[in-house]
Amino acid sequence: MKLFIGNISWSLTNESLKELFEKFGEIEEAVIITDKFSGRSKGFGFVTFVNDEDAEKAIQEMNEKEVDGRPLTVNKALPKKEFKKDFQKRY
Numbered sequence: 001m002k003l004f005i006g007n008i009s010w011s012l013t014n015e016s017l018k019e020l021f022e023k024f025g026e027i028e029e030a031v032i033i034t035d036k037f038s039g040r041s042k043g044f045g046f047v048t049f050v051n052d053e054d055a056e057k058a059i060q061e062m063n064e065k066e067v068d069g070r071p072l073t074v075n076k077a078l079p080k081k082e083f084k085k086d087f088q089k090r091y
Helices: 014-024 052-062 080-090
Strands: 002-006 027-034 041-049 073-076
Touching: 002 014, 002 052, 014 027, 014 041, 014 052, 041 052, 052 073
Parallel strands: none
Antiparallel strands: 002 041, 002 073, 027 041
């Protein structure tokens, strides 16, 4: 299961994001999305767990948890098409 991680501190790296979540289970991938021109973090990323139960536990434990002074937003990642629809409804 792939999780969306929002409100990430600028100081986090892909490796530190992985370390933050691997206590909940095996991770396939942890990536912070960066600007293609500047290389700077966009403040969000994704963590993909091997096991769905581990991902659910990470959501429960990490959503709104403060990391580097910022409360994380952690939830199931939506496919890009669904994300766009959801975003347009909200904004």
